[in-house]
Amino acid sequence: MNLDRTSATRRLVLKGAGSVALIGAGVYLGFETGFGILPALAAANGKYPEEAFKQKSDADAIKALYGKTAEASDKVKLDAPEIAENGAVVPIAVATTLPDVTSISFFVSENPNALAASYVIPAGTVPAIANRLKMAKTCNVIAIVESSGKLFSATKEVKVTVGGCGG
Amino acid sequence: MSATMSMIRNMMISAVLLTSGAWPARAASEADYKTALAAAEAAEKEAGQLRNKWTTTETELAAAKKAAAAGDFDGAIRAAREADALAKASIFQATSEKERWKDMEIR
Amino acid sequence: MFRTILCPAFAALAAAALACVAASAIAASDKADPKTNAGINPVADATAFRKFFTDKFPKVKLEEFVNGPYSMDEDLHKQWEEKEQFAPYEFALETGKDMFSTPFRNGKTYADCFPNGGIGIRQNYPYFDEKEGKVVTLELALNRCREANSEAPYSYVKDEMASLTAYMAFTSRSKPMDIRIPNDPRALEAYENGKRYFYTRRGQLNFSCATCHVQSPGEHIRAEILAPALGILNAMPIYRSEWSGMGTTSRRFITCNSQTRAVPLEPQSDEYRDVEYFLSYVANGLPISGPGARP
Amino acid sequence: MASTIRVRATATGDTTEVQALIQHPMDTGLVKDAQGQIIPAHFIQQLTFEHNGKTVFLANWGTAVSKDPYVKFSFKGANKGDDLRISWVDNKGATDNTTAKIQ
Numbered sequence: 001m002n003l004d005r006t007s008a009t010r011r012l013v014l015k016g017a018g019s020v021a022l023i024g025a026g027v028y029l030g031f032e033t034g035f036g037i038l039p040a041l042a043a044a045n046g047k048y049p050e051e052a053f054k055q056k057s058d059a060d061a062i063k064a065l066y067g068k069t070a071e072a073s074d075k076v077k078l079d080a081p082e083i084a085e086n087g088a089v090v091p092i093a094v095a096t097t098l099p100d101v102t103s104i105s106f107f108v109s110e111n112p113n114a115l116a117a118s119y120v121i122p123a124g125t126v127p128a129i130a131n132r133l134k135m136a137k138t139c140n141v142i143a144i145v146e147s148s149g150k151l152f153s154a155t156k157e158v159k160v161t162v163g164g165c166g167g
Numbered sequence: 168m169s170a171t172m173s174m175i176r177n178m179m180i181s182a183v184l185l186t187s188g189a190w191p192a193r194a195a196s197e198a199d200y201k202t203a204l205a206a207a208e209a210a211e212k213e214a215g216q217l218r219n220k221w222t223t224t225e226t227e228l229a230a231a232k233k234a235a236a237a238g239d240f241d242g243a244i245r246a247a248r249e250a251d252a253l254a255k256a257s258i259f260q261a262t263s264e265k266e267r268w269k270d271m272e273i274r
Numbered sequence: 275m276f277r278t279i280l281c282p283a284f285a286a287l288a289a290a291a292l293a294c295v296a297a298s299a300i301a302a303s304d305k306a307d308p309k310t311n312a313g314i315n316p317v318a319d320a321t322a323f324r325k326f327f328t329d330k331f332p333k334v335k336l337e338e339f340v341n342g343p344y345s346m347d348e349d350l351h352k353q354w355e356e357k358e359q360f361a362p363y364e365f366a367l368e369t370g371k372d373m374f375s376t377p378f379r380n381g382k383t384y385a386d387c388f389p390n391g392g393i394g395i396r397q398n399y400p401y402f403d404e405k406e407g408k409v410v411t412l413e414l415a416l417n418r419c420r421e422a423n424s425e426a427p428y429s430y431v432k433d434e435m436a437s438l439t440a441y442m443a444f445t446s447r448s449k450p451m452d453i454r455i456p457n458d459p460r461a462l463e464a465y466e467n468g469k470r471y472f473y474t475r476r477g478q479l480n481f482s483c484a485t486c487h488v489q490s491p492g493e494h495i496r497a498e499i500l501a502p503a504l505g506i507l508n509a510m511p512i513y514r515s516e517w518s519g520m521g522t523t524s525r526r527f528i529t530c531n532s533q534t535r536a537v538p539l540e541p542q543s544d545e546y547r548d549v550e551y552f553l554s555y556v557a558n559g560l561p562i563s564g565p566g567a568r569p
Numbered sequence: 570m571a572s573t574i575r576v577r578a579t580a581t582g583d584t585t586e587v588q589a590l591i592q593h594p595m596d597t598g599l600v601k602d603a604q605g606q607i608i609p610a611h612f613i614q615q616l617t618f619e620h621n622g623k624t625v626f627l628a629n630w631g632t633a634v635s636k637d638p639y640v641k642f643s644f645k646g647a648n649k650g651d652d653l654r655i656s657w658v659d660n661k662g663a664t665d666n667t668t669a670k671i672q
Contacts, residue, residue, distance in 0.1 A: 003578055003626055046610040048614050053631040078373075084499060085569035086515035089635045091356040108633055112599060116633035125644040126584065130356065136598070143379045163498030163516055163569060165479065165533050170490060177480050220480045220537035236540065253478070260475065270475040271484045273319075273326045360590040360639050418635055518636050 009017035043137055049118055058107040058114035062151070065105060065118060073098070078143045078154035084094050084135060087160040093130035094154070099125035102165035110139030135160045200240045204245035205233055210254035220259035224253040291473065311456070314462045316455050316555055319469065323556040331492070340508035340563045342501030346492040350499060356565065363440055363513040363565040366433065366520045370441030373434070378423040384438070385420030387534050396439075396446035397562050400551050401454065401459040409464050412439055413522055431528060432539035435518030436511040436565075443564025451508060452560060453555040464544075469554030471545045472503075477534030479522040505557045507550060509566025516569060520535040523550055572667040579655050580671050584649045587618060587626070589655060591640045591665075597632040613638060618658040620647050647671055 022165040046102050052065035062070060104127060105118040116133045127145065135141070135145060138159045207228060212218045227250035235243035327339060331346075336346040344354040374392065377383050385391035398410035408416075416438050417427035428434040455461050475482045483503065488493070496565035499514075510523045521529075524541035527549070531538040539545055573592040578585055591613065598610025616628040616638075625644040637643055648655070655668035 046624070046630055053629075081353050085343075085350055085353050086497070088518050089357070089362070089515040091353050092640075093356075111633050112597075113589060113631060113633070116631055118629040119642075120624075120627035120629070122626070122644075124646050125642065128643065130639075130641040132357075132639050134635055136634045159497075161497040163496050163660075165481075167493045170485070174484065196529075218539060219476055222532060222535045222537050223478045225494075225537060256408060260480065264474045264476075268470055268475070268482065271482065271488065272469070272473050273322050273488060359641070360575070360577070360588050362590075362637055364590055365592050367638065 046120065047062040049115075051052070052115050052118065053113055055115065056113060056145040058109045058140075061113070061115040062105075062108060062144060065115065066103075066144070066146060066151055068151055070153040072154065073145075074154075076143055076145050076152050076154035078131075078141065078156050079139050080156045080158050085127035086163065087135045089132050090135050090141075090160070091130065091159060092133050092141055092143075092158075093128070094143040094145070095128035096145045096147070096152070098127065098145055098152060100150075101145055101147045103144075103146040104129055105144045106133060107144070108132070108133060108135050108139060109142065111136050137161075176188065177249050179191050190264075197235070197240055200243045203244045203251065204235070206230075207231070207247045207251035207254060211259065214257040214261070215253050217258060217261035219257050221253055221257045224250050224257060227253060277470070282453075285527075305462055312425045313464045316465050320556045324504060326488070326500050326558075327491075332503065336559075336562050339502055340505035340557075340560050342506060342509060343421075343499040343569060346499050351568070357567045361565075361567050362515075363511075363520060363567060366437045366440045366511075366513065367565060369433075370437035370439070374441050375440055378420070378425050380423050382423050384419055385418065386464040387415070387422065392442055393445045394449060396442045396564065397449045397452045398555060399456075400547060402456055402458065402464060402551070404456060404458055404461075405462045408544065409468075409551040411523070411542065411550050412442060412545050413524060414542050414547065415526060417507070430522055430524035435521055435524075436522045437495040438513045438517070439522060440520065440565035443562060444515075446562045447564070448561045450559045451554055451557045452552070453558055456553060460512065464548045465552055465555060467545070468548030468550070470554055477531065477536030479534040483530070503556075505560040507553050508557055508560055509568070511564060512566040512568045514568045520565070573665045574655050574657070574667045575657060575670045577654070578669055578671040580649045580651075581648060583645050584643050585653075585671055586641070586643045586646075587653065588639070588641045589616075589618075591616070591657060592637055593657075595632070595636045595638060597636055599632075606618070611659065611661060613657045613659045614638070616655070618642075618644075618645070619627075619654040619656075620660060623649055625653075637647065 014133070049065050053060050055061040055064050075098050077095045079095075081090065086092040093105070096104075099122050101125070102120065103120055106116045107114045110115050111134070117131060119129055121137055123128055128146075133141075135158060139157065140155050141158050142153055142155045153167060207224075211224055211228065213218060214224065227246050231243045231246035231250060234240075234246055324336075326335075328336060331339075335344045341354070343350075344351045385393075389395055396412060399415065400409045402408075403410045413430050413435055416425050416435065418429070420427050428438075455465055461545075472483045475485065486500050487503035487506060490498045493500055507523060512521050512526070512527070514520065514521050524546065527546050530537040530543065575590045575592075578587045578659045580586075593613050594611055595613065596608050596611040598607065600608050602608050610632060612632050612634065613630050616630065617624055618626040625647075626642050628640055630638065651671045652668050652672055654666065654668045656664060
């Protein structure tokens with residue numbers, strides 16, 4: 001079932017018209033597997049950083065994830081809104097010109113757990129990511145880029161409140 | 168009509184509602200509660216016929232019944248009188264808006 | 275224009291301590307309401323309506339009014355563009371497409387109930403049904419189609435209805451809204467009733483739809499920015515981040531009512547059908563942009 | 570059965586831009602339902618993109634990723650017509666996968 005949306009008029013915003021190419025019929029397998037708790041390993045390999053996701057503050061999460069601290073760098077371009085239209089869906093993206101990037105992570109400082117997402121960037125993958133995160137309240141969004149073993153960061157405050165006139 | 172004007176207007180309406188008359192000192196009885204509730208429900212029924220009920224009236228009516236069920240007739244009467252005042256305000260709003268809506272109409 | 279306040283002479287209320295501004299008492303009895311057709315002029319209304327908003331927002335292109343809050347604020351527009359790359363209503367849209375072509379138990383499908391098989395017709399809804407003498411909205415027509423084929427009607431505020439209207443809206447995307455008012459006094463009355471509902475203040479907050487969407491579009495109510503009333507229904511149904519789910523026109527009307535502390539009416543009550551008729555008519559010519567994503 | 574994964578992969582020159590939208594509640598475990606019961610945490614933990622058997626992108630997600638999660642990235646070295654395999658696993662062990670053709 002392939003919803004044809006190649007014609008430009010079908011797209012509200014003409015941004016790189018692509019079409020849905022969906023061949024394989026994915027099978028939704030809902031079964032219980034013993035998903036062992038894995039030791040906290042550096043983010044650069046494929047293991048799920050369970051420990052890092054448990055940390056409260058962004059500093060602890062960064063330490064649990066990378067075991068070192070980051071320095072701010074203007075080569076890390078963090079794109080986030082001034083005022084989030086809604087705390088449940090905040091579009092946040094990062095791009096960097098730093099060389100051989102192996103990992104990119106996003107932290108939301110005042111969320112119950114600061115680490116929101118951590119990405120492994122194999123060689124040949126462009127160090128730029130866009131995603132949509134949840135934010136509990138107005139706070140700092142921090143993007144960390146691991147480039148040739150060193151950590152670089154960018155930080156931006158995003159305002160978050162509820163909407164509507166109360167009722 | 169500027170938003171601040173409607174703010175003042177709302178405050179005046181709610182102020183008028185809150186300063187209801189003073190209550191007799193003796194402990195209220197169930198009968199007093201029943202009469203107060205009947206008046207409030209009649210007013211709310213009329214507001215319903217005018218298709219203009221307020222959610223706050225409904226919550227006060229519910230609070231009145233809940234307080235009465237718990238035997239707190241003083242509280243129940245206070246809530247029923249509040250509901251009555253709110254219902255009457257919503258009736259007033261419906262009747263006054265019959266003509267006043269034109270004030271804001273784009274022409 | 276100073277709004278006079280009539281001092282309410284409620285029997286139940288003792289003399290209020292507050293100084294009461296006694297104003298000209300509005301006659302309690304209802305003045306003869308101008309029901310004559312002369313007083314109702316939808317064409318003039320629509321022109322004035324459109325001019326009000328294009329004057330108020332000269333920098334916003336006419337067809338952009340259908341994007342609601344996103345045409346009012348650059349930072350919000352950027353977030354919307356990001357969302358539209360892969361919009362959250364994708365799933366509802368595809369579910370709606372499946373549902374639309376899945377036959378009822380009697381083998382018929384929605385296509386048999388609608389002109390042109392239901393494809394590319396959303397811009398003509400709601401319409402005035404001269405047999406019934408009332409406005410018929412798309413959501414109502416869909417449920418009537420289900421009942422005509424002995425299927426249970428869907429809730430007007432839940433996902434199934436939103437998916438169906440999302441697909442039908444999608445097939446009409448960018449077509450101009452095209453609502454007609456037949457030369458029938460009942461149609462004019464329905465239109466007027468919708469306009470009256472739109473401008474009537476309700477709820478303890480004493481707001482009308484116009485208080486927010488005519489007086490203060492572009493302004494913040496906490497995090498949200500108010501949409502202009504011009505073309506406000508063109509993007510229906512909408513996926514709202516606030517609800518993290520789809521919302522039909524009915525759901526939007528009901529939640530707006532509760533926000534002003536007015537008790538909502540039954541979905542698809544005459545008032546809602548008429549106000550949808552009014553709002554769609556004055557948006558004639560503006561493109562359909564549903565299904566939409568909203569804060 | 571429709572997959573929970575919607576993906577668009579478009580190759581321009583040597584770079585392929587990939588966008589994915591996945592149908593998943595991403596419950597945080599901190600929210601109560603209408604009856605006041607806590608909705609247990611239920612979120613995608615790992616999302617993997619593979620091209621020619623090699624992982625080109627791996628996402629480790631926590632509870633702060635939005636419902637019906639979306640991600641966009643690009644990678645080099647793929648051509649039009651290649652397959653891109655996408656799979657996810659969530660904290661309950663449920664999984665889903667699909668394969669898309671790069672346009």
